[in-house]
Amino acid sequence: EEQLVESGGGLVQPGGSLRLSCTGSGFNLRDHYMDWVRQAPGKGLEWVGRIRDKGNAYTTEYAASVRGRFTISRDDSKNSLFLQMDSLKTEDTAVYYCARVYSSAWTRSFFDLWGPGTLVPVSS
Amino acid sequence: DIQLTQSPSFLSASLRDRVTLTCRASQDIRTSLAWYQQKPGKAPDLLMYAASTLQSGVPSRFSGSGSGTEFTLTISSLQPEDSATYYCQQLVSYPLTFGGGTKVEIK
Numbered sequence: 001e002e003q004l005v006e007s008g009g010g011l012v013q014p015g016g017s018l019r020l021s022c023t024g025s026g027f028n029l030r031d032h033y034m035d036w037v038r039q040a041p042g043k044g045l046e047w048v049g050r051i052r053d054k055g056n057a058y059t060t061e062y063a064a065s066v067r068g069r070f071t072i073s074r075d076d077s078k079n080s081l082f083l084q085m086d087s088l089k090t091e092d093t094a095v096y097y098c099a100r101v102y103s104s105a106w107t108r109s110f111f112d113l114w115g116p117g118t119l120v121p122v123s124s
Numbered sequence: 125d126i127q128l129t130q131s132p133s134f135l136s137a138s139l140r141d142r143v144t145l146t147c148r149a150s151q152d153i154r155t156s157l158a159w160y161q162q163k164p165g166k167a168p169d170l171l172m173y174a175a176s177t178l179q180s181g182v183p184s185r186f187s188g189s190g191s192g193t194e195f196t197l198t199i200s201s202l203q204p205e206d207s208a209t210y211y212c213q214q215l216v217s218y219p220l221t222f223g224g225g226t227k228v229e230i231k
Contacts, residue, residue: 035220044222045168045211045225097167110170111158111160116167
């Protein structure tokens, strides 16, 4: 069974840092672009960012709200994806999901597999 | 950024009703649209992509249509398990954006 599982969430103070991990099983993460999506409590979905595959030099894209503070990386040898979050703000409080991108082609770049999410509360 | 506006934001309907959800884009996105279903406390699930292609395993009572700036998701006969929030997502340009969601309740 194909699965994604996030870890590393937890309470952090404003201005602090946290690193989330996402581990895939049942498929090769190396074959896919991977994204992070977040959802503030009671709110809708917000795309955070993307990391492309090795063939595309692991290049990244970010939402304006996190650019310069968040960094996405991956370790394909461990089938893992990471989200380094620095300079956290209270408005970053959310459930963070990792998501598999079906295909690198734009028309097929939807998310066909999601992790269950990990909660990151940012509060003093 | 491409804005997606979903309507209505809340919908209450009876079992076996036909319901239609709308997603409007602020610019032409051709058919580069996906729909997701999210139940409380769970991650979203992919329902539809390329505006009208049903994801494998999704019941055939779900259908999608549209192109350009206006899209619809239709549930032909509402079932109890369809109670959820539905989101559209554009796949044309960064930043990828989602609509605000439509919450569907069973009366």
